[in-house]
Amino acid sequence: MSFLVPKSNPVPPPRVPQVNDEEANRAAAEARARERKRRGTLASVLTSGQGVASNAPVQRKTLLGE
DSSP states (O other): OGGGSOOOOOOOOOOOOOOOHHHHHHHHHHHHHHHHHHHHHHHHOOSBTTBOOSOOOOOOOSSTTO
């Protein structure tokens, strides 16, 4: 019974906003700076989320005075 329903018009594609070169360059530079900072922070973290994985270097005294 599709002859009773009128045909709909196709929806036009959405419009893409124009971005000027200055905005794109600034956004790319900010993204590079964030990535550089993130890499620096991750390089300095020496433990995992569960803490230090190795055993602690602990020595116990065997005699008094040592």
